[in-house]
Amino acid sequence: MPADKLIFDPVSPVSQEDEAPHPVARKKVRFWIDGREVVAEEGISVLEAAHRVGIEIPSLCYLKNINEIGACRVCLVEIEGARNLQAACVYPVSAGLKVRTSTPRVLRARRTVVELLLSDHHRECTNCIRNLNCELQHLADTLGIRNIRFTGETSNYPIFNKNPFIVRDYNKCIKCRRCEAICSKVQEVHVYSAQNRGFDTVIAPAFMKDLAEVACITCGQCVIACPTASLVEKECIDEVWQALADPDKYVVVQTAPSIQVTLGEVFGLPVGTVVTGKLVASLRRLGFDRVFATDFTADLTIMEEAHELLERLDGRGGPLPLLSSCSPGWIKFCEHFYPEFIPNLSTCKSPHEMFGAITKTYFAQKEGLDPKKIVVVAVMPCTAKKFEASRPEMGSGDWKDVDFVLTTRELARMIRQAGLNFRQLPDEEYDTPLGIASGAGTIFGATGGVVEAAVRTAYAITHGREMGVIDFEEFRGISGVKEAWVELKGRRIKVAIAHGTGNARKVLDRMKAGEQFDYVEIMACPGGCVGGGGQPIFGSRDHKEISLDYRHNRADALYRIDYSRRIRLSHENPAVQKIYAEFLGAPLSETANKLLHTHYTPRGPLPGYAVNPVQ
Amino acid sequence: MLDKYSRLDKVIKVHGRQPGQLIRILHQAQEIFGYLSPEVQAYLAAKLNIPLAEIAGVVSFYSLFNSEPRGKYTISVCLGTACYVKGSQEIFQALKNELDLDDDDTTPDGLFTLRSTRCMGACGLAPVVAINDDIYGQVKAGDVAGILSRYQAKELADDHEYQRPAEHPATAPPPH
Numbered sequence: 124m125p126a127d128k129l130i131f132d133p134v135s136p137v138s139q140e141d142e143a144p145h146p147v148a149r150k151k152v153r154f155w156i157d158g159r160e161v162v163a164e165e166g167i168s169v170l171e172a173a174h175r176v177g178i179e180i181p182s183l184c185y186l187k188n189i190n191e192i193g194a195c196r197v198c199l200v201e202i203e204g205a206r207n208l209q210a211a212c213v214y215p216v217s218a219g220l221k222v223r224t225s226t227p228r229v230l231r232a233r234r235t236v237v238e239l240l241l242s243d244h245h246r247e248c249t250n251c252i253r254n255l256n257c258e259l260q261h262l263a264d265t266l267g268i269r270n271i272r273f274t275g276e277t278s279n280y281p282i283f284n285k286n287p288f289i290v291r292d293y294n295k296c297i298k299c300r301r302c303e304a305i306c307s308k309v310q311e312v313h314v315y316s317a318q319n320r321g322f323d324t325v326i327a328p329a330f331m332k333d334l335a336e337v338a339c340i341t342c343g344q345c346v347i348a349c350p351t352a353s354l355v356e357k358e359c360i361d362e363v364w365q366a367l368a369d370p371d372k373y374v375v376v377q378t379a380p381s382i383q384v385t386l387g388e389v390f391g392l393p394v395g396t397v398v399t400g401k402l403v404a405s406l407r408r409l410g411f412d413r414v415f416a417t418d419f420t421a422d423l424t425i426m427e428e429a430h431e432l433l434e435r436l437d438g439r440g441g442p443l444p445l446l447s448s449c450s451p452g453w454i455k456f457c458e459h460f461y462p463e464f465i466p467n468l469s470t471c472k473s474p475h476e477m478f479g480a481i482t483k484t485y486f487a488q489k490e491g492l493d494p495k496k497i498v499v500v501a502v503m504p505c506t507a508k509k510f511e512a513s514r515p516e517m518g519s520g521d522w523k524d525v526d527f528v529l530t531t532r533e534l535a536r537m538i539r540q541a542g543l544n545f546r547q548l549p550d551e552e553y554d555t556p557l558g559i560a561s562g563a564g565t566i567f568g569a570t571g572g573v574v575e576a577a578v579r580t581a582y583a584i585t586h587g588r589e590m591g592v593i594d595f596e597e598f599r600g601i602s603g604v605k606e607a608w609v610e611l612k613g614r615r616i617k618v619a620i621a622h623g624t625g626n627a628r629k630v631l632d633r634m635k636a637g638e639q640f641d642y643v644e645i646m647a648c649p650g651g652c653v654g655g656g657g658q659p660i661f662g663s664r665d666h667k668e669i670s671l672d673y674r675h676n677r678a679d680a681l682y683r684i685d686y687s688r689r690i691r692l693s694h695e696n697p698a699v700q701k702i703y704a705e706f707l708g709a710p711l712s713e714t715a716n717k718l719l720h721t722h723y724t725p726r727g728p729l730p731g732y733a734v735n736p737v738q
Numbered sequence: 739m740l741d742k743y744s745r746l747d748k749v750i751k752v753h754g755r756q757p758g759q760l761i762r763i764l765h766q767a768q769e770i771f772g773y774l775s776p777e778v779q780a781y782l783a784a785k786l787n788i789p790l791a792e793i794a795g796v797v798s799f800y801s802l803f804n805s806e807p808r809g810k811y812t813i814s815v816c817l818g819t820a821c822y823v824k825g826s827q828e829i830f831q832a833l834k835n836e837l838d839l840d841d842d843d844t845t846p847d848g849l850f851t852l853r854s855t856r857c858m859g860a861c862g863l864a865p866v867v868a869i870n871d872d873i874y875g876q877v878k879a880g881d882v883a884g885i886l887s888r889y890q891a892k893e894l895a896d897d898h899e900y901q902r903p904a905e906h907p908a909t910a911p912p913p914h
């Protein structure tokens with residue numbers, strides 16, 4: 124590519140994760156764990172040091188770098204010279220320290236702690252959504268709990284399930300505060316805090332309100348942080364089985380780009396394994412009439428959004444910067460906390476909603492189907508899309524664009540319920556035409572993917588000739604905020620990318636302070652969709668962290684798919700070209716506007732209260 | 739009289755918006771409004787830029803804060819160890835029956851709020867019941883009706899009718 128055409132210089136990347144969690148400079152110290160000599164940086168926790176040498180100290184409330192509060196006392200160890208047992212997750216190592224991690228005293232104490240937790244826990248593992256994937260259950264197993272010596276008052280709260288995305292069962296809460304930590308420190312939404320006192324303490328929204336009634340962005344990060352079934356997605360598996368069994372219904376399924384790189388984890392495949400073919404095969408066997416890819420409408424989103432960007436750069440159609448709109452958690456965040464930027468949001472619906480609208484119009488016409496008989500099921504990495512699908516503006520008067528949203532985890536459960544041996548399934552291809560996608564549509568599933576896909580296309584449109592595919596390595600990776608200059612339409616435009624709404628705040632506050640950007644991509648979940656709140660719950664049990672590494676591995680797999688595709692530009696997708704020729708006309712046409720675009724609702728930070736936000 | 743929310747604004751101004759002042763501000767807000775309704779807590783959340791969940795957490799943690807309207811007379815029954823062994827639980831039960839209330843509830847006429855407390859530091863008088871600032875020692879369950887009737891009589895004697903605090907004070911604060 125000619126160097127004068129594409130200026131690309133990343134601007135001082137800021138990354139939350141690059142910052143050391145402990146600001147002190149570390150010198151190495153020598154100490155002993157279970158008689159073994161260990162050398163590590165002074166001040167790291169005993170738990171972390173033990174983990175590095177292959178000793179797993181059990182833990183529950185600990186979430187590396189996110190929740191290090193020593194609350195649950197499951198990680199107790201003996202420290203020579205200290206009278207009481209100490210919590211390994213918050214006890215810093217120092218020179219000469221002698222730690223014993225599994226003496227009879229330690230084991231007894233840990234057992235007592237877990238028995239106490241279990242004594243006020245609705246123990247119903249057999250009919251629990253987290254059965255076999257629960258940290259508390261796992262702990263009870265590793266510690267060999269055989270009876271629970273304590274009986275006493277037990278909690279009895281109603282189940283909170285008024286909203287369409289997350290169900291809360293306080294009777295299974297162990298008060299570890301991991302949900303609060305991730306919501307406040309990573310997402311900076313601050314929904315949860317400890318309420319009440321003593322036995323009545325709950326980790327809950329203000330006044331124990333349902334998540335539907337507070338400024339929750341529905342991202343589901345608290346769900347993947349929760350060690351038990353106290354926070355889970357609202358399942359709609361049974362409704363989908365019902366639709367599949369109904370001979371009157373034509374059931375179409377679409378899978379988000381990231382599902383093909385995460386579903387395998389549930390079936391024991393390494394993180395980052397691409398399982399596209401088996402995913403398609405399993406959906407066919409579950410009985411879906413057509414198996415399509417949301418990657419297709421991601422390409423459509425790019426067509427619309429790239430044209431929106433070019434229009435706005437021309438001074439038409441709305442203010443700059445253009446803010447991406449494919450992440451419904453981010454949309455709700457903007458509506459609650461930054462309503463002044465609603466005019467900046469792209470009006471594009473998120474790809475799965477576009478998919479629903481296209482299926483019930485274009486596809487229905489083509490196939491001669493009654494749109495009211497079509498059921499659209501979306502397999503998504505996300506709880507926010509469950510909320511989005513319930514928004515009244517997402518549909519025509521006669522139907523909802525998307526009828527049911529299943530998380531990756533729910534699909535895995537359906538595959539298990541159907542008795543499919545996932546790993547032995549053959550590799551199959553998506554159906555046409557709505558299963559045809561470019562590599563650009565696929566990288567939507569990772570942070571930076573939307574900007575990269577849109578810039579690829581905008582660049583090709585403005586230069587009027589094929590440039591080949593430009594790989595924007597600088598848009599990739601796990602830095603919290605990424606920035607770059609790109610030359611487009613004869614001017615340098617400033618692009619920023621943020622993932623996780625805590626990082627989004629950094630960019631938005633700079634915008635508020637007057638800094639100019641032209642195009643900003645925001646995804647609500649850390650890492651983008653690969654780190655979504657509906658993805659397989661992975662990591663904390665064995666790794667004690669919601670690690671960005673595994674999100675990174677998942678994202679790498681998406682880029683591998685992109686490289687392997689023959690078509691890597693959204694506007695070159697033949698199915699996209701066809702739908703514009705046959706049905707939509709041009710990007711931003713009247714039909715496109717009606718079906719593919721939407722509007723937003725300012726909600727304010729304190730819904731339900733008549734208070735003025737702080738000036 | 740200065741509107742209640744304007745008075746609250748003054749409190750906020752005086753105590754700045756520094757961290758660590760929340761308890762003090764909540765305390766004064768309770769003095770102004772009588773209790774800390776969810777609306778008042780939300781107002782403070784917005785003004786102080788503190789998450790509402792955190793404010794509600796503090797209010798629900800300390801027993802000195804009330805998030806519901808209180809009666810004119812708060813009856814506190816000590817359930818601390820010394821009073822408990824002398825039978826304060828029965829007194830508490832008798833009051834519950836007499837007033838038809840649960841712990842931390844207020845009578846519909848707004849006269850009495852009943853609540854259990856921990857040690858009030860008057861163990862010598864156990865079992866102890868306090869009604870606002872009046873302390874009653876060595877109370878027996880049978881005394882309960884008699885004690886209550888004094889306050890009820892006082893109300894009748896008072897010329898003006900006692901007005902129950904409004905359930906929701908000015909839900910919408912002044913536009914400013």
Ligand code: SF4
Nearest residue numbers: 247248251257351352
């Ligand atoms: S949350 Fe875990 S321990 Fe509790 S019932 Fe469910 S599986 Fe069992």
Ligand code: SF4
Nearest residue numbers: 306339340342343345
């Ligand atoms: S869904 Fe997201 S915003 Fe809502 S409570 Fe959970 S972490 Fe917080």
Ligand code: SF4
Nearest residue numbers: 296297299300302349
């Ligand atoms: S809801 Fe889950 S994450 Fe939150 S405190 Fe309870 S057990 Fe912990």
Ligand code: FES
Nearest residue numbers: 182193195196212
């Ligand atoms: S106290 Fe260490 S894991 Fe909870």
